[in-house]
Amino acid sequence: xxxxxxxxxxxxxxxxxxxxxxxxxxxxxxxxxxxxxxxxxxxxxxxxxxxxxxxxxxxxxxxxxxxxxxxxxxxxxxxxxxxxxxxxxxxxxxxxxxxxxxxxx
Amino acid sequence: xxxxxxxxxxxxxxxxxxxxxxxxxxxxxxxxxxxxxxxxxxxxxxxxxxxxxxxxxxxxxxxxxxxxxxxxxxxxxxxxxxxxxxxxxxxxxxxxxxxxxxxxxxxxxxxxxxxxxxxxxxxxxxxxxxxxxxxxxxxxxxxxxxxxxxxxxxxxxxxxxxxxxxxxxxxxxxxxxxxxxxxxxxxxxxxxxxxxxxxxxxxxxxxxxxxxxxxxxxxxxxxxxxxxxxxxxxxxxxxxxxxxxxxxxxxxxxxxxxxxxxxxxxxxxxxxxxxxxxxxxxxxxxxxxxxxxxxxxxxxxxxxxxxxxxxxxxxxxxxxxxxxxxxxxxxxxxxxxxxxxxxxxxxxxxxxxxxxxxxxxxxxxxxxxxxxxxxxxxxxxxxxxxxxxxxxxxxxxxxxxxxxxxxxxxxxxxxxxxxxxxxxxxxxxxxxxxxxxxxxxxxxxxxxxxxxx
Numbered sequence: 001x002x003x004x005x006x007x008x009x010x011x012x013x014x015x016x017x018x019x020x021x022x023x024x025x026x027x028x029x030x031x032x033x034x035x036x037x038x039x040x041x042x043x044x045x046x047x048x049x050x051x052x053x054x055x056x057x058x059x060x061x062x063x064x065x066x067x068x069x070x071x072x073x074x075x076x077x078x079x080x081x082x083x084x085x086x087x088x089x090x091x092x093x094x095x096x097x098x099x100x101x102x103x104x105x
Numbered sequence: 106x107x108x109x110x111x112x113x114x115x116x117x118x119x120x121x122x123x124x125x126x127x128x129x130x131x132x133x134x135x136x137x138x139x140x141x142x143x144x145x146x147x148x149x150x151x152x153x154x155x156x157x158x159x160x161x162x163x164x165x166x167x168x169x170x171x172x173x174x175x176x177x178x179x180x181x182x183x184x185x186x187x188x189x190x191x192x193x194x195x196x197x198x199x200x201x202x203x204x205x206x207x208x209x210x211x212x213x214x215x216x217x218x219x220x221x222x223x224x225x226x227x228x229x230x231x232x233x234x235x236x237x238x239x240x241x242x243x244x245x246x247x248x249x250x251x252x253x254x255x256x257x258x259x260x261x262x263x264x265x266x267x268x269x270x271x272x273x274x275x276x277x278x279x280x281x282x283x284x285x286x287x288x289x290x291x292x293x294x295x296x297x298x299x300x301x302x303x304x305x306x307x308x309x310x311x312x313x314x315x316x317x318x319x320x321x322x323x324x325x326x327x328x329x330x331x332x333x334x335x336x337x338x339x340x341x342x343x344x345x346x347x348x349x350x351x352x353x354x355x356x357x358x359x360x361x362x363x364x365x366x367x368x369x370x371x372x373x374x375x376x377x378x379x380x381x382x383x384x385x386x387x388x389x390x391x392x393x394x395x396x397x398x399x400x401x402x403x404x405x406x407x408x409x410x411x412x413x414x415x416x417x418x419x420x421x422x423x424x425x426x427x428x429x430x431x432x433x434x435x436x437x438x439x440x441x442x443x444x445x446x447x448x449x450x451x452x453x454x455x456x457x458x459x460x461x462x463x464x465x466x467x468x469x470x471x472x473x474x475x476x477x478x479x480x481x482x483x484x485x486x487x488x489x490x491x492x493x494x495x496x497x498x499x500x501x502x503x504x505x506x507x508x509x510x511x512x513x514x515x516x517x518x519x520x521x522x523x524x525x526x527x528x529x530x531x532x533x534x535x536x537x538x539x540x541x542x543x544x545x546x547x548x549x550x551x552x553x554x555x556x557x558x
Contacts, residue, residue, distance in 0.1 A: 010351055016358040018145055018536045019241050024354040028347050051468055063360040065375045066350030072358040074242070076467045080148030081535045082408060082453055082486050085466045087148040095470050 005097040007032060010068075015089040018079040022072040023047070023093055032103075033067035041101050047071040050095045109295045109328045110135045111288055112338070113309035118142040118167050118184055119159030120321035122312065123339050130323045130338035131174050137291050138175055140167065141284050141310045142199065143186030145403060145536075146356075153255040153405040153534030155194035161202065168199075169206045172276065176212050181270060183277045183287045185310070191281025192256050193222040199278050207558045214276050217269035218554045221258045221280025223402065225251050227550075228542070237542045240401070246540045250406075257404035257538055262366030263290030263302075264547035270294060272555060280551070281403065283366055284310035288326075297328050300392035303370045305333045307363065308352065308387075315352035315385070316342040332388035334380055343383035350377055366401070366547065368394040397543050400550055404538025409453075410490040411530040412497035416504055416519035417480040422511045423518055424479055430509050430518075431456050437503045442496050452487035452496050456504075481519070486533055497527050 004011055010026040025042065027033040036042065044060035047053075051073055059072040077084040086092060112135040115122045119142075130138075147158040157164070168184075175182035188195025200218055207213065229248045231237055237246045244250075251257070258281035267290045269277045279287060285306025292302035305328045308315050313322035316337040324344075327334045335344045353372060354360045363370040374389040423430060434456070439449055459480035462469035483500050487493035505517045512518075544550050 009347065014356055015146055016356055017241070017539070018149070019539065020358055022354075022356070022358060024351075026347065026351055026354070050470070059358055061360055063354065065372070065377065066353050066360065068350060068354055068360065070354050070360045078536055079145070080150065082533075083455055083466070085457065085464055088146050091464050092468060094465070095468070 001100040002103055003097065004099045004101065007036070007101060007103065011093050011096055013089055013092040015079055016072050019075060020072050021075050021089040021092050022070060023096060024068055024070050025096065026066060026068040028067070030067045035103055036101055037062055039102055041099065042069045044071070046099065047073060106329055107296050109292050109297050111292065111305065111309055111326050111328065112138040113288070113312050113324050114138065114140045114167060114171055115321045115323070116141065116310070116312040116314055117144065117159060117321070119164035121163060121167065122322045124170060126323035126337070126339040127170055127174055129340070130325050131178060133325055133338065135180060135325065136295065137181050137183065138171055139183035139185070139287055140171065140312070141185045141287070143189040143191055143195070143281070147189070149405040149534040149536045152190035152192055152258065152403065153407065154532065155192055155256065157189035157195060157198065159189055164199070165202055165206065168202060169210065172203065172206055172212055173210060175275065176214060181275050181277065181291065183266065183279070183291070185279050185282040185284065185287035187278045187280060191221050191258050191279070193220065193280070196220065196278060196280045203276060203278065204558055212558070214558055215274050216276040216278065216556050216558045217272060217274035219261065219265045219269060219277065219279040220552050220554070221261055221282070221550070223257045223259050223550065225254070225257070228257060228402070231542045237540050240539045240541060243539050246538065250537060253406045254404040254538055255407055255534060257402055259542070259550045260366070260401040260403065261551045262286050262400070262547050263293060265551040265553060266290035267294045268548060269553050272553065274555060276558070285365065292328050298330055298392070299368065300370065300390040301328050301331060301333050303365060303392060304372070304387060304390045307370070308333070308335055311352065311355065313337050313339070313342055314355065315349045316344045317348045318342065319348070332386055334384055334386050336384035344385045346377040346379055346385055349385045349387060367398050368392055398547055399541040399543050402538050402540050402542060403536070405534040406537040408533045408535040409486040409488060410493045411484065411486045411533045412490070412493040412527055413482055413484045413530060414497055414501040414521070414527050415480070415482055415523065416501070416521045416526070417478055418519055419478045420514050420518060421477070422513060423509060424474060426509060427458065427461065427474070427479060430507070431458070433509065434503050434507050437507055438496065438500045441499045441503070445495065447492050447496060451492055452485050454496065454500060455484045457482040457484065490529060490531065494527065494529060501526055
């Protein structure tokens with residue numbers, strides 16, 4: 001079964017302000033995006049599970065115009081506070097890369 | 106059809122751009138050039154310390170070319186969030202740089218400084234008048250929190266930029282400003298409706314980001330009544346619908362709702378279309394004015410003083426028992442610090458283990474270590490710099506010499522790459538204020554000062 005790393009063109013994370021991190025998955029091909037969206041694999045519950053946060057704390061938005069999914073979740077530690085490991089939040093996307101998506105193409 | 110043209114030189118002033126891009130961009134006759142000078146992304150330190158995360162040399166280079174171009178073309182040059190964080194020292198440092206360049210190049214112009222650092226007294230008044238509310242999970246703002254802060258800035262909207270242009274300024278240096286505001290203001294002043302003006306601002310604030318290959322460089326926008334066209338001047342770059350889509354998601358919690366001072370930009374119904382192989386048209390954005398005009402505050406407080414040391418191990422016996430080793434190390438450091446009079450409540454020690462979970466910490470799903478070497482950043486944050494230095498010195502020695510079962514490397518457990526091995530990082534800050542206040546009008550928190558350079 002293909003994984004996100006096999007089918008997406010962009011998968012990235014970044015701060016959305018100092019208290020949230022936002023994770024984006026983009027597809028160059030809108031048709032493929034629609035198929036991925038139809039599987040329902042990418043949703044708030046998936047991000048809640050991968051990052052160990054409450055589902056109601058995940059703001060999940062599919063954005064059809066950009067053929068993209070966005071999930072924004074609270075950071076474990078605010079950017080730059082004691083114990084933070086990633087001030088820019090730029091390296092928190094990896095768990096998503098291995099998520100399998102049941103596509104038949 | 107009303108067309109307004111804007112050239113942004115880079116995502117951050119001081120990140121650099123190709124000089125050739127500026128030449129080509131200027132030949133497209135922009136009404137305005139500018140650059141965003143800052144961000145909270147590099148963390149709370151810079152606002153607290155009053156320093157920039159960019160270097161003076163790099164900023165001077167970027168600014169020099171822009172000022173020369175703007176004066177020659179008789180158009181405004183606007184810098185948002187000057188000096189990285191937009192506090193008073195950041196704004197003054199940038200102003201000093203502009204005066205220096207003007208002297209060196211023989212340039213003359215009217216300059217406006219728009220201040221954004223907020224006095225504690227004025228904020229306490231606003232809070233007491235019930236004019237504030239917290240963002241996210243912040244507790245409500247109170248006098249204690251304000252008084253503890255090292256520095257607090259308000260994030261201005263587009264209105265002060267418009268006022269400074271009306272005041273005849275050719276060069277505008279702003280303190281902390283909402284990233285798109287320095288572009289949205291002038292565009293609206295020229296008669297462009299708010300929706301495309303704000304959207305253009307969002308694209309311009311990051312320079313060449315909505316293009317490929319993505320590197321700090323110029324971006325050029327033509328803005329119209331109901332759409333805009335984005336094109337990078339540098340011939341090696343292209344704006345493509347994917348690059349623009351990628352950018353639309355950038356650093357926002359929502360890709361469709363963007364809260365700005367004075368309203369909400371909604372991009373749900375946007376359409377990205379390739380105009381040709383290097384320009385993209387964006388249309389369909391809408392703007393809804395807010396019921397109440399609010400200004401976001403950013404403030405930081407001192408969390409302590411920090412010292413770190415960096416080391417690594419290549420010993421397989423140690424790597425095999427790293428968790429218990431670090432637990433023993435913590436215990437030894439605690440005992441020794443107590444013995445020289447530093448109780449545990451006076452400091453926090455963190456050992457970051459690269460090769461294990463140094464990047465993701467609590468979010469790291471991989472539990473098995475497969476690396477043949479591990480890197481450590483040992484960190485102490487303490488009440489004073491002296492305590493941080495003393496504890497890090499003890500932590501460094503203990504990392505090197507603590508015993509562990511089966512130890513063969515009896516002369517030392519760690520490779521230290523540097524002498525001196527302990528690095529004093531000075532004061533450490535944390536974001537402590539992330540609130541909004543409702544001012545009487547969009548101007549009262551942002552006084553403008555004019556001077557002839």
